[in-house]
Amino acid sequence: MSSGNGGTVTEPRAADGDLALVIGQDGKRFILRLAADTELQTHRGVIAHNDLIGAEWGATRHSHLGLPYVLLQPSLDEILLHLKRRSQIIFPKDLGYILLRLAIRPGMRVAEAGTGSGALTVALAWMAGPQGEVHSIDRRTDMQELARANLARLGLQDRVTFHLLDIADGFPIQGLDALFLDLPDPHNYLLQARQALHGGGVLGAILPTANQVSSLVEGLDQQGFSQIDVCEILQRFYKTIPARLRPVDRMVAHTGYLVFARALAPMLGPAPQTGARESDLDLDATQPIGEEEQG
Numbered sequence: 001m002s003s004g005n006g007g008t009v010t011e012p013r014a015a016d017g018d019l020a021l022v023i024g025q026d027g028k029r030f031i032l033r034l035a036a037d038t039e040l041q042t043h044r045g046v047i048a049h050n051d052l053i054g055a056e057w058g059a060t061r062h063s064h065l066g067l068p069y070v071l072l073q074p075s076l077d078e079i080l081l082h083l084k085r086r087s088q089i090i091f092p093k094d095l096g097y098i099l100l101r102l103a104i105r106p107g108m109r110v111a112e113a114g115t116g117s118g119a120l121t122v123a124l125a126w127m128a129g130p131q132g133e134v135h136s137i138d139r140r141t142d143m144q145e146l147a148r149a150n151l152a153r154l155g156l157q158d159r160v161t162f163h164l165l166d167i168a169d170g171f172p173i174q175g176l177d178a179l180f181l182d183l184p185d186p187h188n189y190l191l192q193a194r195q196a197l198h199g200g201g202v203l204g205a206i207l208p209t210a211n212q213v214s215s216l217v218e219g220l221d222q223q224g225f226s227q228i229d230v231c232e233i234l235q236r237f238y239k240t241i242p243a244r245l246r247p248v249d250r251m252v253a254h255t256g257y258l259v260f261a262r263a264l265a266p267m268l269g270p271a272p273q274t275g276a277r278e279s280d281l282d283l284d285a286t287q288p289i290g291e292e293e294q295g
């Protein structure tokens with residue numbers, strides 16, 4: 001293959017120890033860690049890992065019954081949908097936006113409660129990288145064991161510190177850049193959340209019902225948070241038949257409402273008395289970033 005600047009680029013190949021995705025003709029997907037001399041048993045025959053190791057990503061291989069499988073590197077959303085779960089997980093469509101709103105980046109300091117099955121934990125560990133500091137809190141041992149196992153399967157276990165506690169007793173870390181709450185009553189823990197975040201830090205939450213959101217928004221107003229946003233993410237897939245392109249018949253209509261807010265730093269004293277009134281200001285002179293001027 002040409003690199004476009006005169007040199008040649010070698011095609012990346014699957015190696016022993018890599019995470020791989022194999023997809024049969026019927027669309028059935030398997031995520032596995034490649035290991036020499038082992039086999040994947042499927043409903044369409046046995047696939048030898050040795051046939052996959054050394055193959056180009058994107059290659060087609062066959063089971064012992066002669067049925068074809070495509071070999072790919074799994075994307076993060078495919079990995080998340082294949083996690084073992086014992087609780088409702090946050091789905092990739094919501095996770096993508098959560099990662100952006102929490103501004104997750106290498107090296108940052110972030111926490112979540114609760115851990116649950118660890119879907120968000122995996123996404124945070126993946127994005128915050130080896131230098132990041134990811135804390136995951138839950139009051140249930142069984143949940144943290146499951147999340148630990150899910151992380152270990154992906155080789156991400158060293159990137160997360162687990163804390164077994166009830167957040168009603170406060171967070172074990174302070175000075176966080178971001179904190180995400182995925183539990184039924186986040187409005188009950190806003191004082192603790194505010195103490196854990198540094199000024200300007202981002203708080204996020206996901207909630208299935210609108211009345212839970214009302215309680216949270218009311219609490220955020222009272223507990224030193226601002227820039228409150230509530231939204232939901234709708235995602236609709238399409239049938240990929242070029243001549244009859246149209247939405248699929250069924251969609252997931254609702255997962256949860258997303259709520260985001262920023263922690264305010266405490267006021268250092270009374271506001272200076274300048275005599276200026278809001279009605280005197282030329283508000284048209286300020287234009288939000290990204291908003292185009294009309295006309």
Ligand SMILES: C[S@@+](CC[C@H](N)C(=O)[O-])C[C@H]1O[C@@H](n2cnc3c(N)ncnc32)[C@H](O)[C@@H]1O
Nearest residue numbers: 090114116117118119120138139166167182183
């Ligand atoms: C829906 S699950 C979280 C799912 C997770 N975000 C995921 O994507 O897999 C909610 C978790 O919150 C935990 N939890 C609920 N209230 C809690 C509290 N006060 N302190 C700590 N953990 C709590 C529960 O034990 C449960 O595991």
